[in-house]
Amino acid sequence: MADLVLGLAKSAVEGTLTAAKSAIEEEEKLKKSMQRDLMLISDEFEMMNSFLNVAKERATDEMVRTLVRQVRNMALEVEDCIESAVLVDIKKSNWWRSLLLCRCMLAAAPAAPLDNAVSAIELLKSRVEAMGQRNERYMSIVRGSSSSSSSKPTEKTHRQAIADAAVVGILSEARDAKKKIGSPRDLTELINNIDASLPLQVISVWGAVGDLGVASIIKKTCDEPEICKNFRFRAWVKLMSPFNLHEFIRSLLAQFYTNYCPQQGSAVDFLEPAEVMIASQDVLIKEFMKRVSDQRYLVFLEDVPSAFDWEAVRVYLPDNKKGSCIVVHTQQLEVASLCVGQSHLVLELEQFSSDHSVFVFFNEAKKERSSQRDLLDLIKEGAVQTPLRIISVYKEVHRLKMASIIDKTCDEYPEICNKFKYRASVNLMNPFNYEDFIKNFLTQLCTNYCTQHGSADDFFKLKCMMTVTEGVLIKEFVKQALINQRYLVFLEHLPSKEQLEALKEFFPDNNNGSCIVVHTQQLEVARLCVGQAVHELSTDHSDGIFFNE
Known part of the structure; x- marks a missing residue:
């Protein structure tokens, strides 16, 4: 009897151990399955989050609104499910241990928490996959029906790329021009350089990134004495x-009244601001035309x-041939170019950061030829971004005039000083000696260099070159000194054209x-x-001045 009881007990223990081992293995399988499903759901949850971040851009789309609602509800269920799975893992359910007690007590084992969590996650995984497949199916239909409209972003991107390339080109051209020309230094100088006898001039101001800094530039220019x-x-x-002519003319007249300086001339009978506010459009236009028909305006x-x-605006701003000027500010590169015309120049007015600068578009207008023009006018009229010009004189009066221009530039001809920072007057001795010519040339460059309009660094370089005595080396130094610089050189007593061609290697x-x-x-x-295309200046002493245009 005792042997029978012992055998039954042994069999029960072996059965319980086998069940426990199976339970442990099953738990590991379930946990791995749950972890795998949780990883998949987590990835899907991340995509849901990204979708919600960008869905606001298409919130008016009915399909998008439905999808947002489904994603939101699914996200809440995913969050609850993950919390339950974490809780089961923290408790280390060890439900197989209770199995030992349950088998010993011959009671039915309750459902394990891990089983419930795994079942919930599998169901959730199936729902997530089904939602993804469903949305893909419907979205493909939408994409097919809107294929024509889908090309619009591509076209927009292409246009933007072209615009960006144009901006880069403008930026490079303007900065290169500023390095070569060095003038004008600002908008004030550009406007002041307009001669009072010229036709109406148009200047455009454009910012590469919005209108940052433009208002301060305009304000500074307006207040300049x-x-x-x-x-x-x-x-x-x-x-x-839209453009309102009545308000436009009213604003102009009010500004004319406010900015007019009595000490600049005789008193002007303006309409009072109160009269301007109540005047009809015809009265305002008549008053405005009376002011600008014979007066220089900006x-x-x-x-x-x-x-x-x-x-629309340009029609009401007349050309009175008195050097008036219109400065157009725009945020559109194309508008800035069109307002000025085709053959315009571009300069960088001010750089606020590495990717934002303010540029100016303008035309270098030349004064009309008159019988009173002399050698000085001819030199000043040289346009920027034009090839090297040659002017020849053969009368003594013009030689003395040119020597005076070089010697007294800073005191009497500040405009020449500003335009030509490198100036020299060299007498070509006979017989000609290259080394003497170079030494005299460098001495003249240093003597005539004005640090007020130039830079201390350039002046220091010129002084250093004068210490070099070796002929071949100093030739190269002179060439390097003039590269990218705007210069004015006077060569006296030139014996022949061949001599000029030989000297051009320095210039x-x-x-x-x-x-x-x-x-x-x-x-x-x-x-x-x-x-070949020789022009002779027709002034009182001009039968000895020749130039080419």
């Missing part, structure tokens, strides 16, 4: 869209949105309006030095 002196009528008007137009708006053509004035005793040499 020299601007106030040169332009009796000044206005700064923000252009509204108008700043802020934020011109399109070329169409510019043309690089920087395409920045540099100028060489040669003096010779021979009329034929004077003509040959200029080239």
Whole structure:
């Protein structure tokens, strides 16, 4: 009897141990399965989060709203399920241990928490996969029906890429031009350089990244005393869209009244501001035309949105041939270019950061030829970004005039000093000696260099070159000194055109309006030095000045 009881007990223990081992293995399998499903659901949850971040851009789409609602509900269930799984793992359910007690007590084992968690996760996984497949099916239908509209973003991106390339090109061109030309230094100088006898000039101001800094540039220009002196009528008007002629003329007249300086001339019978506010459009236009028909004016137009708006405004700003000026500010690169015209120049006015600068578009207008023009006017008229110019003189009066221009530039000709920072006057001795020529040339560059308009670094380089005595080396130094610099050189007593060609090796053509004035005793040499299309200046003493345009 005892043996029977012992055998039954042994069998029960062995059965329980076998069940416990199976339970442990099953638990490990379930946990691995649950972890695998949780990883998949977590990845899907991450995509749901990204979807919700960008879905707000298409919140008006009915399908997107439905999908957002489904994703939100699914996300809440995913969160609850993950929390339950973590709780089961923390408790280390060890439900197989209770199995030992349950088998011993011959009671039915309750459902294990891990089983419940695994079942819930498998169900959730199936729902997540089904939602993804369903949305993919419906989205493919939407994509098929909107294939025509899908090309719009691509076209927009392509246009943006072209615009960005244009900006980069403008940026590079403007900065290169500023290095070569060095002038104008600011908008004030550019406007003040406009001669009072020129037709109406248009200047465009454009910012590479919005209009940051433009207002301060315009304000500084408006308040400049020299601007106030040169332009009796000044206005700064923000252009509204759509264009309203009545408000535009009213704003101009109000600004003319506010900015007019009585000490600049005789008193002007303006309409009072109160009268301007109640005047009809016809009265305002008549008053405005009376003011600008025979007076020099300066108008700043802020934020011109399109070329169409510019043309609408341009009609009411007459050309009175008195050097008036319109400064157009726009945020559109194309508008900035169109307002000025095709053959314009671009310079960088101010750089605020590595990717934001303010640029100015303008035309270098030349004064019309007059019988009173002399050698000085001819030199000053040289446009930037033009090839090296040659002017020849053969009368003694012009030789003395040119020598005076070089010697007294800083005191009497500040405009020449500002345009040509490198200036020299060299007498070509006979017989000619290269080393003597170079030494005299460098001495002249140093003597005539004005640090007020130039830089201390350039002046220091010139002084250092004078210490070099070796002929071959100093030749190269002279060439390097003039590269990218705008220079004015006067060569006295040139014997022949061949001599000029030989000397040109020292004078690089920087395409920045540099100028060489040669003096010779021979009329034929004077003509040959200029080239084929010879022009003779027609002034009182001008039968000895030749140039080429």
